[in-house]
Amino acid sequence: MRQKNLELMVGLFVALGVAAFLILALKASDLTSLGNDQGYRITARFENIGGLKVRAPVTLSGVRIGRVVGIDLDPQSYEAVVTLSIDPRHNRLPTDSGASILTSGLLGEQYVGLEPGGMDDYLKDGGVIRLTQSALVLEKLIGRVLTSTAAGDAPQK
Amino acid sequence: MTAWLTGIGGFVLHNLTRLGRANLFLLRLLGALRFLFRRPGLLIKQLYVVGVLSLPIILVSGLFVGMVLGLQGYANLVDFGATSSLGTVVALSLIREMGPVLTALLYAGRAGSALTAEIGLMKATEQLASMQMMAVDPFERVLAPRFLAGCLAVPILTGIFTAVGILGGYLVAVVQLGVDGGAFWAQMQAKVELFADVGNGVLIKSAVFGLLANWVALFEGYEALPTAEGVSLATTRTVVITSLAVLGWDFLLTALMFGVW
Numbered sequence: 001m002r003q004k005n006l007e008l009m010v011g012l013f014v015a016l017g018v019a020a021f022l023i024l025a026l027k028a029s030d031l032t033s034l035g036n037d038q039g040y041r042i043t044a045r046f047e048n049i050g051g052l053k054v055r056a057p058v059t060l061s062g063v064r065i066g067r068v069v070g071i072d073l074d075p076q077s078y079e080a081v082v083t084l085s086i087d088p089r090h091n092r093l094p095t096d097s098g099a100s101i102l103t104s105g106l107l108g109e110q111y112v113g114l115e116p117g118g119m120d121d122y123l124k125d126g127g128v129i130r131l132t133q134s135a136l137v138l139e140k141l142i143g144r145v146l147t148s149t150a151a152g153d154a155p156q157k
Numbered sequence: 158m159t160a161w162l163t164g165i166g167g168f169v170l171h172n173l174t175r176l177g178r179a180n181l182f183l184l185r186l187l188g189a190l191r192f193l194f195r196r197p198g199l200l201i202k203q204l205y206v207v208g209v210l211s212l213p214i215i216l217v218s219g220l221f222v223g224m225v226l227g228l229q230g231y232a233n234l235v236d237f238g239a240t241s242s243l244g245t246v247v248a249l250s251l252i253r254e255m256g257p258v259l260t261a262l263l264y265a266g267r268a269g270s271a272l273t274a275e276i277g278l279m280k281a282t283e284q285l286a287s288m289q290m291m292a293v294d295p296f297e298r299v300l301a302p303r304f305l306a307g308c309l310a311v312p313i314l315t316g317i318f319t320a321v322g323i324l325g326g327y328l329v330a331v332v333q334l335g336v337d338g339g340a341f342w343a344q345m346q347a348k349v350e351l352f353a354d355v356g357n358g359v360l361i362k363s364a365v366f367g368l369l370a371n372w373v374a375l376f377e378g379y380e381a382l383p384t385a386e387g388v389s390l391a392t393t394r395t396v397v398i399t400s401l402a403v404l405g406w407d408f409l410l411t412a413l414m415f416g417v418w
Binding site: 003006007009010012013014016017019020021023024025027028029057 | 202205212248314319345347355359
């Protein structure tokens with residue numbers, strides 16, 4: 001009888017441990033990140049990707065539809081080649097869709113935002129997005145504002 | 158001058174021999190694990206002693222650590238209007254660091270010291286020697302079940318600690334402070350990776366810490382001087398050495414797992 005009670009308690013202990021790991025796997029971390037390689041790949045070329053990182057989200061109308069899976073440099077054109085893995089459920093992206101690198105919030109992480117185009121053909125695995133907009137680099141923006149105000153001030157004097 | 162150098166040499170040699178003996182001890186212990194296939198009942202008993210009986214302290218500590226993380230995180234993030242990432246802060250700090258490390262430290266205090274005292278007293282009262290007289294190997298009968306039970310219990314306890322901690326953070330953040338519950342979980346899920354965070358942090362780290370804690374506890378007990386003072390000294394050493402080893406290895410593992418090269 002005592003041995004049975006002991007086994008019951010240990011069984012409960014192990015079950016509690018398994019439940020804790022399940023909570024951590026299902027509730028705290030996103031299991032869908034496992035289905036990474038099931039998506040189809042499309043590439044986009046940017047002049048400047050700013051602080052974009054691998055695994056950054058790819059969104060369409062604010063909904064996450066994929067992830068950045070690779071960032072590379074084209075040695076000929078010196079452009080950044082960003083590979084996106086898109087969830088196969090969203091396979092109706094027109095070929096003339098645009099991609100831009102956006103920032104969530106003022107200091108948040110950078111992500112790739114897609115804007116659908118109007119063509120009847122859809123992007124397939126290995127497709128290329130031609131219409132891209134580079135990341136907004138804050139230093140360049142400030143520099144432009146400063147030079148434009150300086151240029152604006154000069155004629156008044 | 159010579160006496161000083163002799164002192165250093167003696168210290169180094171003493172510790173190196175001790176380390177060597179500890180490694181031989183671990184090898185014998187691992188060899189004796191086969192015995193548990195024949196007597197799994199011994200393992201169940203020890204899992205109860207080191208695992209189930211450690212649950213209350215792990216549950217309460219986990220809950221409070223999570224609640225404190227929630228409060229501190231909120232107090233700092235509210236200045237930036239970033240309270241929605243409170244879930245990420247609480248979950249990542251618990252999963253990567255606080256869960257494995259605090260569980261190992263609590264385990265060393267709650268179960269490790271008890272293991273050392275038990276083995277040390279068994280040695281002092283010559284129970285281990287009398288087992289050998291009866292051709293019963295104390296490594297198989299006494300040490301192996303305790304070792305394996307401890308190595309299994311620490312990862313389980315770490316998982317429970319972490320899960321309860323996240324729940325504690327949720328209680329403070331969402332229920333008490335009014336952070337949006339959806340954002341709390343969504344931001345957490347967006348940032349916490351299953352293998353890179355939960356696998357590395359909760360599973361691998363806690364497995365390493367479990368091995369360290371039980372190895373040190375059993376070795377110190379086995380090597381304790383068979384006197385009351387020797388056992389008390391060994392118990393203290395268990396807690397001190399385990400704590401230092403866990404913190405040192407934690408730095409190494411963190412540098413390997415999450416370091417930016």
